[in-house]
Amino acid sequence: MLKPDRLCAFSDGVVAIAITLLVLGLEVPSVHDVPEQELRDYILGALHPILGFVCSFVLIGIYWLQHYAVFHFIDRADRILVALNGLFLMCVSFVPFPTGIQAAYRDDELAMVFYGAAQVACSLALLALWLYASRNHRLVLQGISPQAINSMTWRIAITPVISLAAIALSFLNLTAGRLIFLAIPVVHLSHHKADSEWSKANDSVDASRE
Amino acid sequence: MLKPDRLCAFSDGVVAIAITLLVLGLEVPSVHDVPEQELRDYILGALHPILGFVCSFVLIGIYWLQHYAVFHFIDRADRILVALNGLFLMCVSFVPFPTGIQAAYRDDELAMVFYGAAQVACSLALLALWLYASRNHRLVLQGISPQAINSMTWRIAITPVISLAAIALSFLNLTAGRLIFLAIPVVHLSHHKADSEWSKANDSVDASRE
Amino acid sequence: MLKPDRLCAFSDGVVAIAITLLVLGLEVPSVHDVPEQELRDYILGALHPILGFVCSFVLIGIYWLQHYAVFHFIDRADRILVALNGLFLMCVSFVPFPTGIQAAYRDDELAMVFYGAAQVACSLALLALWLYASRNHRLVLQGISPQAINSMTWRIAITPVISLAAIALSFLNLTAGRLIFLAIPVVHLSHHKADSEWSKANDSVDASRE
Amino acid sequence: MLKPDRLCAFSDGVVAIAITLLVLGLEVPSVHDVPEQELRDYILGALHPILGFVCSFVLIGIYWLQHYAVFHFIDRADRILVALNGLFLMCVSFVPFPTGIQAAYRDDELAMVFYGAAQVACSLALLALWLYASRNHRLVLQGISPQAINSMTWRIAITPVISLAAIALSFLNLTAGRLIFLAIPVVHLSHHKADSEWSKANDSVDASRE
Numbered sequence: 001m002l003k004p005d006r007l008c009a010f011s012d013g014v015v016a017i018a019i020t021l022l023v024l025g026l027e028v029p030s031v032h033d034v035p036e037q038e039l040r041d042y043i044l045g046a047l048h049p050i051l052g053f054v055c056s057f058v059l060i061g062i063y064w065l066q067h068y069a070v071f072h073f074i075d076r077a078d079r080i081l082v083a084l085n086g087l088f089l090m091c092v093s094f095v096p097f098p099t100g101i102q103a104a105y106r107d108d109e110l111a112m113v114f115y116g117a118a119q120v121a122c123s124l125a126l127l128a129l130w131l132y133a134s135r136n137h138r139l140v141l142q143g144i145s146p147q148a149i150n151s152m153t154w155r156i157a158i159t160p161v162i163s164l165a166a167i168a169l170s171f172l173n174l175t176a177g178r179l180i181f182l183a184i185p186v187v188h189l190s191h192h193k194a195d196s197e198w199s200k201a202n203d204s205v206d207a208s209r210e
Numbered sequence: 211m212l213k214p215d216r217l218c219a220f221s222d223g224v225v226a227i228a229i230t231l232l233v234l235g236l237e238v239p240s241v242h243d244v245p246e247q248e249l250r251d252y253i254l255g256a257l258h259p260i261l262g263f264v265c266s267f268v269l270i271g272i273y274w275l276q277h278y279a280v281f282h283f284i285d286r287a288d289r290i291l292v293a294l295n296g297l298f299l300m301c302v303s304f305v306p307f308p309t310g311i312q313a314a315y316r317d318d319e320l321a322m323v324f325y326g327a328a329q330v331a332c333s334l335a336l337l338a339l340w341l342y343a344s345r346n347h348r349l350v351l352q353g354i355s356p357q358a359i360n361s362m363t364w365r366i367a368i369t370p371v372i373s374l375a376a377i378a379l380s381f382l383n384l385t386a387g388r389l390i391f392l393a394i395p396v397v398h399l400s401h402h403k404a405d406s407e408w409s410k411a412n413d414s415v416d417a418s419r420e
Numbered sequence: 421m422l423k424p425d426r427l428c429a430f431s432d433g434v435v436a437i438a439i440t441l442l443v444l445g446l447e448v449p450s451v452h453d454v455p456e457q458e459l460r461d462y463i464l465g466a467l468h469p470i471l472g473f474v475c476s477f478v479l480i481g482i483y484w485l486q487h488y489a490v491f492h493f494i495d496r497a498d499r500i501l502v503a504l505n506g507l508f509l510m511c512v513s514f515v516p517f518p519t520g521i522q523a524a525y526r527d528d529e530l531a532m533v534f535y536g537a538a539q540v541a542c543s544l545a546l547l548a549l550w551l552y553a554s555r556n557h558r559l560v561l562q563g564i565s566p567q568a569i570n571s572m573t574w575r576i577a578i579t580p581v582i583s584l585a586a587i588a589l590s591f592l593n594l595t596a597g598r599l600i601f602l603a604i605p606v607v608h609l610s611h612h613k614a615d616s617e618w619s620k621a622n623d624s625v626d627a628s629r630e
Numbered sequence: 631m632l633k634p635d636r637l638c639a640f641s642d643g644v645v646a647i648a649i650t651l652l653v654l655g656l657e658v659p660s661v662h663d664v665p666e667q668e669l670r671d672y673i674l675g676a677l678h679p680i681l682g683f684v685c686s687f688v689l690i691g692i693y694w695l696q697h698y699a700v701f702h703f704i705d706r707a708d709r710i711l712v713a714l715n716g717l718f719l720m721c722v723s724f725v726p727f728p729t730g731i732q733a734a735y736r737d738d739e740l741a742m743v744f745y746g747a748a749q750v751a752c753s754l755a756l757l758a759l760w761l762y763a764s765r766n767h768r769l770v771l772q773g774i775s776p777q778a779i780n781s782m783t784w785r786i787a788i789t790p791v792i793s794l795a796a797i798a799l800s801f802l803n804l805t806a807g808r809l810i811f812l813a814i815p816v817v818h819l820s821h822h823k824a825d826s827e828w829s830k831a832n833d834s835v836d837a838s839r840e
Contacts, residue, residue: 010225014226017231018233020647021231023648023726024654028731028734031679043731045241046242053724054720057720096234097238100238100241101253103241104241108249189713224440235451293605304443306443307466311459324459437651506688517656517676524658
């Protein structure tokens with residue numbers, strides 16, 4: 001019904017907009033009043049929201065990369081895939097809200113739980129999409145090996161696991177919980193063994209499409 | 211004059227932006243003040259707006275899918291089609307406004323009427339576009355059967371009919387009116403008989419374009 | 421240096437975002453307070469801003485169509501073209517500001533002058549881009565006839581002329597000035613004689629590119 | 631792993647949105663109150679923010695052009711390139727914040743330092759991306775000459791150098807510091823000798839890709 005590349009292009013658009021809207025959460029004082037605060041204090045007060053901006057930007061960036069990787073393997077779409085993709089996009093475009101909440105309620109564990117839950121929702125939606133598409137090669141290219149599929153599954157599953165750990169740790173120590181999120185880009189940027197399986201699969205996809 | 215694929219790409223952009231801007235309707239307290247409300251109360255108070263966000267997100271997502279399906283059949287464009295497409299985009303990009311109104315005036319029937327009317331406007335604009343393009347195969351591919359055209363017409367006509375029912379029901383019971391909107395994604399996700407006609411037409415379009 | 425199609429795709433993105441951001445000018449009451457106004461009064465008060473939204477949406481839509489038509493004829497780009505295109509995009513993405521000013525200062529001639537001036541700026545930037553590209557076939561396809569170039573020039577020149585007339589008329593009567601803007605889509609949607617020249621040129625471009 | 635053209639298309643989207651969001655920094659009075667200020671005073675008060683809008687628009691436009699030029703030479707991507715590209719996009723999408731700060735704190739040197747620092751960050755991120763990709767032809771096309779690579783390096787390095795000069799000058803005289811930013815588009819629009827190397831390289835890339 002829907003060609004995956006068109007679905008993918010639309011998804012890219014939504015993700016690119018969501019990631020760029022994050023900056024609107026960084027408030028700017030009115031240009032028509034004399035600002036109430038000293039600029040130094042204003043910027044210091046904005047440091048926490050800026051860190052939240054950076055964190056959400058990095059996480060959405062990683063979701064985009066994984067979404068791209070997933071659709072590299074998918075060669076057809078059905079209604080369920082479209083619905084799961086819509087769920088993923090809805091979760092991603094919701095992220096600016098918990099990011100803002102977390103910036104305003106900076107000392108509140110519940111804000112971190114809400115923020116972490118939104119990240120869990122994004123990554124679980126992506127995981128569901130991938131599991132649905134790859135189960136018995138339902139919608140993926142036939143040539144993909146089971147090892148490559150498993151490798152991808154584990155990559156995607158890392159993010160919700162780390163996010164859940166961050167939520168749990170926040171109850172002990174908020175700063176520690178926040179630092180845990182740092183592990184997500186570190187894990188994704190570092191090479192790991194599973195990668196070689198995945199790379200081989202990837203190369204064979206490229207070869208078969210040329 | 212205009213190639214449909216370019217028109218389609220621009221439309222995708224506008225729809226992707228409108229769907230992502232919905233999140234801005236979920237207000238976030240200022241990061242430079244101590245928040246007035248307890249976070250628990252704040253999130254509870256935001257539940258209704260979040261449901262509105264989800265509902266509008268799903269509806270705009272469905273308009274996008276239908277717009278995509280319609281343009282899959284269209285192979286040329288004229289001024290009237292461009293104008294009708296512009297009307298459709300204007301209606302869709304207006305949706306964040308009634309969504310916000312509905313969130314603020316949650317106990318007011320008029321807010322539901324306004325919200326429902328915006329959905330009726332979106333779907334009627336799409337229906338008008340399709341009827342104009344498909345009448346006597348004016349702008350659609352010659353190989354499309356009348357059955358496939360009728361099938362598409364009925365699919366598109368479902369949304370304004372359900373939206374009108376939701377408006378009517380809101381005068382009796384606001385919650386019932388809102389629940390009716392749920393029928394739209396349910397109907398569109400479920401398989402129905404008309405689909406087989408439409409799928410066949412779709413396959414033949416794909417074949418003829420390859 | 422820059423391929424026109426890439427420049428064009430980027431421009432499409434900017435225009436699509438500018439046209440969709442217009443809705444943010446329609447304010448929504450806070451979802452966390454009981455609204456101060458009756459909804460009926462609120463919507464009545466929003467009618468003027470909504471009309472401004474519609475007007476700006478239609479005008480930006482027309483600029484997009486003309487930009488598309490212009491780039492259909494252009495087959496290479498240089499630094500000056502890139503700069504003129506940037507100027508055009510800057511004017512278009514500025515439009516939400518005068519649109520908002522016009523909505524807030526609805527009884528003020530100066531607001532209409534400011535709004536009209538922004539439209540003049542958009543259309544003059546596009547005209548400058550076209551005149552630069554088409555002068556002595558500098559950057560347009562060689563096969564375009566002088567008649568087709570003139571026809572395009574007049575089409576683009578209509579908008580700044582009507583906008584200037586609207587500004588002038590606003591000093592006599594604000595409503596009359598506003599109504600004049602309606603002439604822009606009417607003129608662009610109606611067929612006129614010059615079109616046949618332009619269509620012929622267009623068809624030959626399509627043929628030569630296939 | 632990632633094809634550069636897909637990465638490039640996503641980057642275009644983010645940059646196009648960031649450049650268009652700048653207009654939201656120009657505040658508009660509420661449409662539901664009688665405006666407090668005379669419109670003439672309001673617009674005069676908005677002149678400084680509008681100049682900031684123009685300056686940031688031009689700078690982001692130049693980053694986009696340079697990003698385009700850089701990716702014209704790159705023919706494959708790796709994890710580090712993706713991460714550096716993400717850093718560049720994060721810096722660019724952050725620009726609306728310092729632009730707003732600079733508009734609100736117009737007489738404060740710190741605001742100019744913050745604004746200039748954001749521009750330095752954008753251009754250094756782009757420079758890092760280019761140096762990483764071009765070092766020993768790591769990710770660029772083999773046919774690019776060392777002269778063409780150096781020429782590109784100097785082009786990109788101009789912006790952070792001028793931005794640093796603007797920051798330094800701001801401590802002596804704020805207006806002088808601001809005027810220095812004007813040098814960036816002037817330098818980039820003017821032809822310079824290095825260009826011929828770069829153009830030759832560019833032409834050979836185009837030839838080899840056709």
